[in-house]
Amino acid sequence: VTPHAHVTVAPPGSPSYRITVGAGLLDRLDSVLDEHGFTGRRVVVSSQTVWKALGDRLREGLGDVEPVLMADGERHKHMGTVGRLYDGLLRAKVDRGTVIVAVGGGVVGDTAGFAAATYLRGLQLVQVPTTLLAQVDSAVGGKVGVNHPLGKNLIGAFHQPRAVIADPLALRTLPRREFRAGLYEVVKYGAIASPTLFDGIRRNLKLIFARTEDTLVPIIAECCAIKAGVVERDEREQGERRHLNFGHTVGHALEAITDYRRFRHGEAVGYGMLAAAKLAVARRAMSQPDHDALAELIAAMGPLPPVGDLSVKAALDAVRRDKKVVRGTLHFVMPIGIGRVEVESDVSEGELAAALDAIGLQG
Numbered sequence: 001v002t003p004h005a006h007v008t009v010a011p012p013g014s015p016s017y018r019i020t021v022g023a024g025l026l027d028r029l030d031s032v033l034d035e036h037g038f039t040g041r042r043v044v045v046s047s048q049t050v051w052k053a054l055g056d057r058l059r060e061g062l063g064d065v066e067p068v069l070m071a072d073g074e075r076h077k078h079m080g081t082v083g084r085l086y087d088g089l090l091r092a093k094v095d096r097g098t099v100i101v102a103v104g105g106g107v108v109g110d111t112a113g114f115a116a117a118t119y120l121r122g123l124q125l126v127q128v129p130t131t132l133l134a135q136v137d138s139a140v141g142g143k144v145g146v147n148h149p150l151g152k153n154l155i156g157a158f159h160q161p162r163a164v165i166a167d168p169l170a171l172r173t174l175p176r177r178e179f180r181a182g183l184y185e186v187v188k189y190g191a192i193a194s195p196t197l198f199d200g201i202r203r204n205l206k207l208i209f210a211r212t213e214d215t216l217v218p219i220i221a222e223c224c225a226i227k228a229g230v231v232e233r234d235e236r237e238q239g240e241r242r243h244l245n246f247g248h249t250v251g252h253a254l255e256a257i258t259d260y261r262r263f264r265h266g267e268a269v270g271y272g273m274l275a276a277a278k279l280a281v282a283r284r285a286m287s288q289p290d291h292d293a294l295a296e297l298i299a300a301m302g303p304l305p306p307v308g309d310l311s312v313k314a315a316l317d318a319v320r321r322d323k324k325v326v327r328g329t330l331h332f333v334m335p336i337g338i339g340r341v342e343v344e345s346d347v348s349e350g351e352l353a354a355a356l357d358a359i360g361l362q363g
């Protein structure tokens with residue numbers, strides 16, 4: 001029997017839905033969708049890259065489908081691509097009863113999800129995430145959207161999926177760096193909410209890197225359960241949902257000052273978690289041993305791109321411009337211990353500067 005796990009998400013304002021994590025789900029996607037109770041027509045939206053990597057298995061699982069393919073990569077995550085998706089949906093004669101099945105990483109999920117949220121004022125959406133990041137993060141929670149030339153994810157909507165179907169076997173073809181980038185978000189879940197998950201990652205690192213499904217299924221499911229719990233309690237990011245931003249204040253700043261080219265998002269979050277832990281130790285919110293455990297696990301994921309040429313000042317400027325600064329107040333996610341964080345609004349620029357210096361940026 002292949003390993004399987006289910007997580008139910010009940011967002012306050014939308015119908016509840018199921019996340020199914022299991023090895024081999026892609027090879028029988030049609031019957032999985034039947035089992036979820038979808039009777040209507042299905043239109044698959046994916047990307048050239050994903051279709052090349054997984055098309056054989058998807059054709060097996062879906063029959064001879066004609067997918068609507070979009071260009072992949074962060075630089076195609078914009079309204080022009082959404083417009084082309086509308087064209088494709090029109091050509092495919094998509095109507096109100098059609099289910100959009102988004103198969104791909106976070107870029108496909110966010111872009112196709114936004115098209116689904118807006119086409120005919122909203123179509124049912126099934127997310128079939130194929131990167132680790134998408135399986136543990138972007139496919140869950142209902143945020144969809146695209147970038148604007150002036151900033152990331154500025155155009156968007158909340159559109160909860162009707163189901164999420166995650167197959168860890170899809171991750172076999174993922175480039176190693178993409179897989180690792182997703183792992184930093186997995187570490188994040190452990191760090192904010194679950195010492196058990198955190199220790200599980202530590203103990204099973206070899207099996208995780210071997211991408212064994214028996215190891216990955218429970219880990220992916222636990223990450224989804226943590227995110228689902230947070231989203232249920234705070235769908236629109238007023239309070240607890242901010243915990244998911246652990247490591248993201250500094251992470252986003254590092255991405256922004258390198259024009260989103262140097263780091264995969266997860267890698268920047270790796271640095272961000274490290275900086276947050278250093279800041280927390282400096283104000284005695286976190287113990288040195290907890291800091292060390294987090295730093296060691298991040299180091300065990302492998303080398304991160306260099307930051308020695310980046311300036312503390314440029315990073316601070318970027319933090320000030322970030323969305324997480326609401327009316328001049330930075331809501332900083334402070335690690336308190338492994339599995340516990342708190343949101344603090346009294347973090348000074350001096351403290352942030354010291355933490356950036358401590359992770360290696362230039363003073």
Ligand SMILES: NC(=O)c1ccc[n+]([C@@H]2O[C@H](COP(=O)([O-])OP(=O)(O)OC[C@H]3O[C@@H](n4cnc5c(N)ncnc54)[C@H](O)[C@@H]3O)[C@@H](O)[C@H]2O)c1
Binds near residue numbers: 047174
């Ligand atoms: N909506 C949310 O809540 C949320 C949360 C986190 C991140 N995001 C968004 O997610 C995006 C990043 O997603 P990502 O990390 O999945 O990157 P991605 O979608 O760009 O995918 C990374 C690369 O892997 C390829 N790929 C995907 N699946 C593959 C597979 N199975 N085998 C081989 N190659 C495969 C893609 O073609 C792409 O080149 C960002 O745009 C980010 O803003 C959204």
Ligand SMILES: [Zn+2]
Binds near residue numbers: 137265
């Ligand atoms: Zn993230």
